[in-house]
Each structure stands twice: as C-alpha cells, then as structure tokens.
Amino acid sequence: MDTIQFENKKFKIRQIQTKDGLKRIIASTELNNSLLTESGNYVSVEARKIDEQIYFFVDKPQLNLNNIELADYVNRACL
Numbered sequence: 001m002d003t004i005q006f007e008n009k010k011f012k013i014r015q016i017q018t019k020d021g022l023k024r025i026i027a028s029t030e031l032n033n034s035l036l037t038e039s040g041n042y043v044s045v046e047a048r049k050i051d052e053q054i055y056f057f058v059d060k061p062q063l064n065l066n067n068i069e070l071a072d073y074v075n076r077a078c079l
Helices: 029-035 045-053 067-077
Strands: 002-006 009-017 023-028 054-058
Touching (some): 002 045, 009 067, 023 029
Antiparallel strands (some): 002 009
C-alpha cells in the first residue's frame, strides 16, 4: 500500500480504477481531517496540493477492502 506524508505523518492511500476507467487515488478521512481546519480551510498550501490529488476519502476500514470492493464502494458513493 502506498502512502502520502503530511506534517511528518504517513497516511495510507490506494489507487483504484473507477467506473470511468481512470485510476484514482483514495485516501482516509483521517488525512482529509489533517488537511483542513475546522472551518474547512486548508491548513497550508501543501495541504491543498495533496487534496487536489485525492479523488475520494473513505474511513480507514474501507482502505483495507480488495480493489473490486473498494472501487464498488467509491462508485456507489459518487453516484
């Protein structure tokens, strides 16, 4: 599993192919929470750049699903 490092912490990410045929990066909501302030602003320019790479955020347990299950979960959530 790949990772993204932000503020000296590594966050697991996954790359899956979505129904549109593109490979997308999926990350945890924990990373999303680290990128944003409580008011929804980015904590830094680096945080914004990282967020722009992420297609969708999921809870940690979903990151452990197999590729098919994770893609299905994301595809259903993005309807």
